[in-house]
Amino acid sequence: MPAPECSSCGAVAPRTANCGMPVVSVNSTWSWRDWLGAARVRLNLGRMCYAVTPGLYAIGRPAPDAPVLVTANYKLTFDHVRRAMHGMAGWLLVLDTKGINVWCAAGKGTFGTDELIRAVAATGLAHVVTHRTLIVPQLGAPGVAAHLVQQQTGFRVVYGPVRATDLPAFLAAGMQATPAMRRVTFDLRDRLLVVPVELAMWIKYAVLLALLLALLSGVHGMGYDLAWVCSRGLRAAGLVLLGFVVGGAVTPALLPWLPGRAFAVKGALTGIVVALLCWALGLVQTGSEVLAATLLLGAMASFMGLQFTGASTFTSLSGVRKETRIALPLQSAALLAGIIIWLVAR
Amino acid sequence: MRYLSNIVTLELDDSRCIGCGRCVEVCPHAVFIVAEGTARIVERDACMECGACARNCPVDAISVRAGVGCATAVIYGMLTGKETCTCGESCCESM
Numbered sequence: 001m002p003a004p005e006c007s008s009c010g011a012v013a014p015r016t017a018n019c020g021m022p023v024v025s026v027n028s029t030w031s032w033r034d035w036l037g038a039a040r041v042r043l044n045l046g047r048m049c050y051a052v053t054p055g056l057y058a059i060g061r062p063a064p065d066a067p068v069l070v071t072a073n074y075k076l077t078f079d080h081v082r083r084a085m086h087g088m089a090g091w092l093l094v095l096d097t098k099g100i101n102v103w104c105a106a107g108k109g110t111f112g113t114d115e116l117i118r119a120v121a122a123t124g125l126a127h128v129v130t131h132r133t134l135i136v137p138q139l140g141a142p143g144v145a146a147h148l149v150q151q152q153t154g155f156r157v158v159y160g161p162v163r164a165t166d167l168p169a170f171l172a173a174g175m176q177a178t179p180a181m182r183r184v185t186f187d188l189r190d191r192l193l194v195v196p197v198e199l200a201m202w203i204k205y206a207v208l209l210a211l212l213l214a215l216l217s218g219v220h221g222m223g224y225d226l227a228w229v230c231s232r233g234l235r236a237a238g239l240v241l242l243g244f245v246v247g248g249a250v251t252p253a254l255l256p257w258l259p260g261r262a263f264a265v266k267g268a269l270t271g272i273v274v275a276l277l278c279w280a281l282g283l284v285q286t287g288s289e290v291l292a293a294t295l296l297l298g299a300m301a302s303f304m305g306l307q308f309t310g311a312s313t314f315t316s317l318s319g320v321r322k323e324t325r326i327a328l329p330l331q332s333a334a335l336l337a338g339i340i341i342w343l344v345a346r
Numbered sequence: 347m348r349y350l351s352n353i354v355t356l357e358l359d360d361s362r363c364i365g366c367g368r369c370v371e372v373c374p375h376a377v378f379i380v381a382e383g384t385a386r387i388v389e390r391d392a393c394m395e396c397g398a399c400a401r402n403c404p405v406d407a408i409s410v411r412a413g414v415g416c417a418t419a420v421i422y423g424m425l426t427g428k429e430t431c432t433c434g435e436s437c438c439e440s441m
Contacts, residue, residue: 104414106396106398107396107397107412107413107414138371138372138374138398139374141372141396141398141401141402142396142397142398142401142412143401144401144402145401145402146368146402147368147402147404159371159372162374177371179376182371182373182374182376183374183375183376184374184375186347201418255347256347261348261349261350261351262350263417306417307417307418309415309416309417310414310415310416310417310418310419312415313374313394314347314348314349314375314392314394314415315349315394315415315416316349316350316353316354316393316394316395316413316415317395317411317412317413317414317415317420318353318354318355318395318411319349319350319353319354319415320415320416320417320420321420322350322353323350323417324417324420324421324424328421
């Protein structure tokens with residue numbers, strides 16, 4: 001097959017250039033900067049501004065018949081794809097998803113049919129490669145209509161595996177995915193990886209609530225007593241923060257083993273168990289304290305458990321709407337009741 | 347892991363289905379199979395309403411009210427009246 005010619009400038013497209021436009025070559029290893037960047041965004045630090053420039057990239061000196069992998073311009077995503085390609089050659093077509101990962105961007109439509117068609121044209125991909133196949137990550141499918149992409153660009157869309165780490169096996173098998181490669185999982189490691197972002201997103205509200213409750217604990221019939229803030233107040237603040245961490249971290253970790261299907265129920269149960277543990281350990285003593293602790297921990301953990309639906313990989317919008325409509329009023333009422341009992345019954 | 351039962355809006359019109367198998371290919375929860383030349387829903391409650399099947403069905407045989415099953419987005423939507431909030435800059439970042 002003759003070398004492809006560029007229609008606009010006539011130049012024969014060399015290995016890593018298109019119409020004289022250099023294609024950026026990237027390697028497949030992570031530097032310490034990549035590791036640091038990954039750690040930062042996992043802690044929700046600058047997560048929304050972690051992007052690479054959209055366009056066509058080359059990994060490992062690709063030939064014109066090398067596979068084209070489509071991905072998002074969230075740098076963590078980009079880094080996982082190029083690392084998965086270690087020892088192989090390919091083209092990376094990076095769509096402009098505003099720095100959002102493939103799945104979320106597909107839900108929004110930014111990783112979508114129109115952007116893919118635009119990127120294929122803008123990069124002159126048809127002149128760079130000799131084949132007409134795009135490997136689109138399966139989790140991009142909510143935004144991409146494969147048949148429309150083929151109509152508009154002439155490129156056939158093959159959906160690749162869910163996880164970038166399965167790319168070598170997928171390519172070795174002639175672009176065939178096993179059923180396991182097509183399934184989204186949510187194992188302990190996956191769950192723990194998204195816990196810090198959830199905690200970081202909500203911690204300011206939890207701390208504010210804890211502070212407020214600590215300060216309110218100083219109020220009594222005759223006036224205000226700082227000693228009460230230091231004793232009962234700090235314990236109340238501790239209970240609120242404990243409920244926050246239990247719902248935001250323990251509930252996600254134990255998710256498959258907790259009874260019930262609703263995340264709010266799973267969270268509430270974890271919170272209540274921990275409140276009873278606090279009682280067993282003597283951290284709360286009187287009946288009213290135990291009741292208040294159960295309500296505070298149950299409400300906080302239930303709320304944080306409910307928020308974890310967004311981080312999970314298997315909740316439907318219809319289900320979350322139903323759950324939220326029922327759980328949110330109950331959580332608010334339990335929190336308020338817990339606060340009142342803690343402040344009044346002493 | 348399974349979420350709530352009997353709640354998802356997924357529908358398959360078998361009179362339109364041509365059995366191409368795209369839905370099987372894109373579904374991340376193995377909701378569909380293709381048997382005897384037509385798609386069938388076999389794990390309805392596993393559906394997370396991502397909309398990949400409907401988007402990729404070349405004959406519009408599948409319908410689903412697609413969205414993101416995220417309580418933070420649902421609450422944000424309740425508070426602001428915005429229906430289309432999903433994960434990303436507009437929502438999570440403003441929390």
